Amino acid sequence: MLEAIGLTKRYGANTALDQLDLRIEPGDIYCLLGANGAGKTTTINLFLNFIDPSEGRALINGMDVTRSPLRTKQEVAYIPEQVNLYPTLSGLENLRYFSALALGRELPRDRLLGLMEEVGLDPAVADRRVGGYSKGMRQKVWIAVALAKQARALLLDEPTSGLDPHAANEFSNLLTRASANGVAILTTTHDLFHARHTGTRIGIMKQGKLVENLESQAISDLELQTMYLRHMGGAA
Amino acid sequence: MILLIARRDLLERWRDGRLLWAGGMILVLLLTALAIGYEHRQQARAEQRAAQSADYADWLKQGRRHPHDAAHQGMHAFKPEAALALIDPGINPYIGSTVWLQAHRQSEVMFRPAQDATSLQRFGELSAGWILQVLGPLLVIVLGFNAFAGEREQGILRQAVSLGIPTRAMLWGKAIALGTSLLALLAPAALLACAATVLAADAGTRLDTLLRFGLLALGYALYLGIFVFLTLGVSAAASTSRVAITVLLALWIGNAVIAPRVMAELARRTYPTPTRLAFNHALDADLKATSDRLWMANFGTTERWGRDVPLDKWGKALQLDDHASYKVFDRHFGGLWDTWERQQALQEWSGVLLPMLAVRALSMDAAGTDFGHHRNFTDAAERHRRLIQDIVSEDLVKHADPLGGQHFAYQSGPELWKRIPAFNYHPPAAAWALQRSWRSLLALCAALGVAFAFAWRAASRQRAY
Numbered sequence: 079m080l081e082a083i084g085l086t087k088r089y090g091a092n093t094a095l096d097q098l099d100l101r102i103e104p105g106d107i108y109c110l111l112g113a114n115g116a117g118k119t120t121t122i123n124l125f126l127n128f129i130d131p132s133e134g135r136a137l138i139n140g141m142d143v144t145r146s147p148l149r150t151k152q153e154v155a156y157i158p159e160q161v162n163l164y165p166t167l168s169g170l171e172n173l174r175y176f177s178a179l180a181l182g183r184e185l186p187r188d189r190l191l192g193l194m195e196e197v198g199l200d201p202a203v204a205d206r207r208v209g210g211y212s213k214g215m216r217q218k219v220w221i222a223v224a225l226a227k228q229a230r231a232l233l234l235d236e237p238t239s240g241l242d243p244h245a246a247n248e249f250s251n252l253l254t255r256a257s258a259n260g261v262a263i264l265t266t267t268h269d270l271f272h273a274r275h276t277g278t279r280i281g282i283m284k285q286g287k288l289v290e291n292l293e294s295q296a297i298s299d300l301e302l303q304t305m306y307l308r309h310m311g312g313a314a
Numbered sequence: 315m316i317l318l319i320a321r322r323d324l325l326e327r328w329r330d331g332r333l334l335w336a337g338g339m340i341l342v343l344l345l346t347a348l349a350i351g352y353e354h355r356q357q358a359r360a361e362q363r364a365a366q367s368a369d370y371a372d373w374l375k376q377g378r379r380h381p382h383d384a385a386h387q388g389m390h391a392f393k394p395e396a397a398l399a400l401i402d403p404g405i406n407p408y409i410g411s412t413v414w415l416q417a418h419r420q421s422e423v424m425f426r427p428a429q430d431a432t433s434l435q436r437f438g439e440l441s442a443g444w445i446l447q448v449l450g451p452l453l454v455i456v457l458g459f460n461a462f463a464g465e466r467e468q469g470i471l472r473q474a475v476s477l478g479i480p481t482r483a484m485l486w487g488k489a490i491a492l493g494t495s496l497l498a499l500l501a502p503a504a505l506l507a508c509a510a511t512v513l514a515a516d517a518g519t520r521l522d523t524l525l526r527f528g529l530l531a532l533g534y535a536l537y538l539g540i541f542v543f544l545t546l547g548v549s550a551a552a553s554t555s556r557v558a559i560t561v562l563l564a565l566w567i568g569n570a571v572i573a574p575r576v577m578a579e580l581a582r583r584t585y586p587t588p589t590r591l592a593f594n595h596a597l598d599a600d601l602k603a604t605s606d607r608l609w610m611a612n613f614g615t616t617e618r619w620g621r622d623v624p625l626d627k628w629g630k631a632l633q634l635d636d637h638a639s640y641k642v643f644d645r646h647f648g649g650l651w652d653t654w655e656r657q658q659a660l661q662e663w664s665g666v667l668l669p670m671l672a673v674r675a676l677s678m679d680a681a682g683t684d685f686g687h688h689r690n691f692t693d694a695a696e697r698h699r700r701l702i703q704d705i706v707s708e709d710l711v712k713h714a715d716p717l718g719g720q721h722f723a724y725q726s727g728p729e730l731w732k733r734i735p736a737f738n739y740h741p742p743a744a745a746w747a748l749q750r751s752w753r754s755l756l757a758l759c760a761a762l763g764v765a766f767a768f769a770w771r772a773a774s775r776q777r778a779y
Contacts (some may be wrong), residue, residue: 101639117412125474126471126475128475128476148478148480149478150478151475151476151477152478154476155475155476156476158469158472159472160469161473162468162469162470162473163470164322164326164470166325166326166330167322167325167329168325168331173324175318175322176473176474176477178315178318179315179318179319179474179477180477180478181315181480184318220473227477233476
């Protein structure tokens with residue numbers, strides 16, 4: 079579903095991503111670990127065609143993202159670390175607007191409220207302007223957009239960063255449910271525990287290279303931590 | 315999708331108060347300007363009618379006198395204030411409204427309202443046209459400067475693009491939202507202005523006034539459309555909202571403040587006009603040379619009104635002298651006015667890049683308050699002056715032989731005065747104005763095309779962050 083073939087991004091002399099080869103099948107939750115600047119967000123940006131690759135290809139459902147930027151975006155949902163919504167609109171209005179943009183039609187209020195409930199948002203806050211929402215609440219609205227879109231792949235950029243443990247756990251459960259429905263998920267994170275327990279596969283990136291590609295079930299928490307620290311120590 | 319984006323943009327603009335406050339202020343200013351314009355126009359039209367009527371009554375009741383004395387008294391031609399002057403008074407406040415139709419000499423137009431204005435009024439007249447030309451673009455900028463840049467700064471654009479929305483659809487949506495905002499604000503004022511101008515128009519000219527209003531509305535729609543796309547293009551190309559508004563304000567100052575002055579000076583340098591002194595000097599010299607040739611050819615002398623020409627020929631001499639001067643006046647005034655029109659044309663063409671110059675010309679033309687309409691009025695007044703001269707001189711020639719040497723003793727009466735009709739000027743039709751506006755219209759359409767191409771390119775090339 080998501081495939082990187084020799085994907086490379088250079089900024090002048092600096093190589094942000096170096097020859098990434100990766101394949102994420104439906105139902106996979108692939109967690110990319112790595113220090114800041116390791117190339118995790120660059121990978122997400124390349125899949126979203128926010129930036130052009132210097133070499134290689136990023137494919138979504140077999141389509142090259144640079145050749146079919148709109149078609150490929152329709153196949154995925156992207157959840158950034160910091161979700162931003164229109165502050166003068168309510169949560170429900172934001173959800174209605176973005177889901178309508180994604181689907182090309184407006185969903186009825188009942189369906190929208192159902193989506194909000196599904197992501198754990200109290201319908202009582204649905205009509206409140208999002209200017210007063212917490213980071214977690216804004217993120218839930220955006221996850222509801224992703225659910226409404228019924229995307230076949232999710233691209234998540236440090237989605238649990240800044241969330242309280244309860245919200246992070248809820249989020250992990252959501253990912254697991256989506257995965258069970260055959261959605262391919264690529265997520266970047268600094269949270270080893272989250273990666274180990276939510277992900278089906280784990281990749282460790284260092285200086286733009288994918289240095290480890292692991293099955294999460296084949297490794298313990300301690301082994302992952304040791305491996306990660308070894309790589310990061312080398313980076314330091 | 316486009317309408318969805320437009321609806322959301324409109325809702326946000328309404329909720330953040332920009333539409334209400336910025337738009338509301340412009341609307342109040344527009345309505346005030348229209349009310350003042352209507353009042354002023356009605357007063358000016360009433361005064362013009364009364365003055366024209368009183369002046370002709372004076373002409374008719376001047377009693378028995380020498381026809382040439384009557385020609386020296388002459389008449390006055392009062393320029394009727396166009397109905398659409400309540401929207402755009404154009405050059406009227408600066409160029410005068412009355413022509414003295416006197417013997418021998420083509421007069422300049424007198425009584426400029428600006429002469430009587432206070433220094434504050436001279437700074438700029440608050441007309442609906444001025445508000446739309448100067449403050450209209452500012453309103454567009456205030457409403458739209460952060461359309462793309464603000465969303466990019468907030469990170470919303472990145473999320474929206476990730477949904478697979480073409481940025482060009484965003485451009486159309488935002489353009490429709492901005493256009494609808496303007497329409498919502500300006501439509502009530504436009505309807506009111508339309509009703510006021512039709513009411514203010516003389517009976518029989520209402521359809522024409524309506525057509526002119528349509529041309530005016532088209533011009534301002536194109537003008538504001540240019541700024542809609544320019545604002546969205548800059549917003550899409552700028553890295554931040556602050557950069558966007560700085561660039562847009564610089565463009566606004568260039569268009570509204572600097573361009574009119576610089577282009578007027580450039581036009582003057584490209585097509586120089588003589589000073590008043592030089593013009594009068596050249597005109598007088600040409601009149602004298604023409605007259606000399608004429609007197610020499612007809613009376614064998616260049617000494618006018620001397621003993622060499624018998625009194626019974628003085629009527630004929632007046633007639634010949636006047637007729638010869640007509641061509642001289644046409645040549646000198648025509649040359650000067652042609653130069654002014656060339657200056658104006660240059661400014662209109664520059665409207666492709668500086669649209670205020672094009673819309674200002676189009677607005678004045680549609681309102682009937684530009685130089686072309688003024689020239690049309692002046693030509694009509696001059697034709698009437700020549701009619702007076704011709705009828706009066708013809709009467710003198712007719713009575714010359716029977717009177718012999720009694721040229722100065724001859725007196726005409728009301729029967730002659732009545733032969734000269736009242737000055738009744740009808741401004742040219744809307745089609746004439748439209749024909750004259752082609753340059754401005756073309757410049758505005760070209761500027762709209764340039765602005766659209768820029769916005770399209772900026773929206774297509776912009777990245778999500």
